[in-house]
Amino acid sequence: MRVARVIPCLDVDAGRVVKGVNFVDIRDAGDPVELAARYDAEGADELVFLDITASSDRRDTTVAMARAVADEVFIPFTIGGGIRTLDDARRLLRAGADKVSVNTAAVRRPELVREISLEFGAQCCVVAVDARSSTEAPSGYEVFTHGGRTRTGIDALEWVAEAERLGAGEILLTSMDRDGTRKGFELNLTSKVSEAVGVPVIASGGVGTLDHLVEGVTEGRADAVLAASIFHYGEHTIAEAKTRMAAAGIQVRPA
């Protein structure tokens, strides 16, 4: 049985969740522990925290956050953003994160993927890939870094295969063409990546409706779907997402 996962993504700045989450009766919309516990209770399968802390000297706040979440929330969570070295990964994993996701640093130095995978196991090594359509890339999709601002000249399909070979246990695939558009996942890209690798793929970027989540699995062939705004702003609950997916014939863990 293949069971699709639904993963809310929370942006974190200096240990606080930003882009406020509008749960009714939440005491502190910036508290990562309270929000994580709420998403657990609502039936989220995993959580992703994307660290957008600009200054590196405030990164300790992210480690402290990982520990605080792990103390009280008993579903898997991933931390990504700003992880440059094996030591960065080590600190977050030791603090209680289940997985770390590497992006720009892995493109710059692919051995980082191998190092994390060897020390902690492939299961905790997520490679995040930001891809944008490009006529210059053989597959039609090019890897971008630095939050989608910097082109690399690397073909997205070649990079995900290389990431798997280096020891990635999962691919977090974001379409930079769709991110923030609410037009749905880039399904062609998602299905190509899902076919290209033998490890699970999380689809990300562009979710605006519950049907987009369905398409990510049925047409995009993703193993998990990640979304932010449709959950955070109270448009839909995790339960609604899973009900819609189940109605479309997708196996999910009921919320």
Added chain:
Amino acid sequence: MTVERPLVAILDYGIGNLHSAQKGFEHAGADARLTADRGLIDAADGVVLPGVGAFAPCMTALGRTGLDDAAADAAGSDRPFMGICVGMQVLFAGSDEAPGTPGLGVFDRFVRWIPGRVKRPQMQWNVLERRTDHPMLAGLDDPVWAYFVHSLAPEIGDGADVVATCDYGGPVVAAVARGNVWAAQFHPEKSSRVGLRILANFVAAASAGGGAG
């Protein structure tokens, strides 16, 4: 004998993240300690062998810290013992992942790659299909969902000690138990309310002074 907050020793042999396991067992009512101290392990009401990553590095680290003997002795005692994930796999005789590296041999069969055309690792929630009625899963209503991250799993063998399987391209061993030894391929400490109940069931067995229920 009933202990108010039973001492659960979680074997700390330098592998991976044990924080969640400790917090989970505390949440479930134990005085849970991460430890490599033989005296503490021998005195504990229950012993937990966690494990993440790969079979060979876990066996190497167990050997380096001397906790291979401590684990084998605890498993061979009458105190509740629980292996989790790779901590379950190392209880077996060996693994496809590391040919030539013997396991602890508490169970005499082998750990194999999950067969078939499925994604490896299985990294998802899946349903535990009960094979026997065991205290590990007491108090849980079906379907019981648990979180798995693994590419290998123990052979089913004759199935006598298999508590539950999950369906992943075919039946895959999810939990085994024999006497005081419980073992879970999934991560109870990451399986939300269901997982905390499983940990509480173990803590209850530790408190009562025996794992067989």
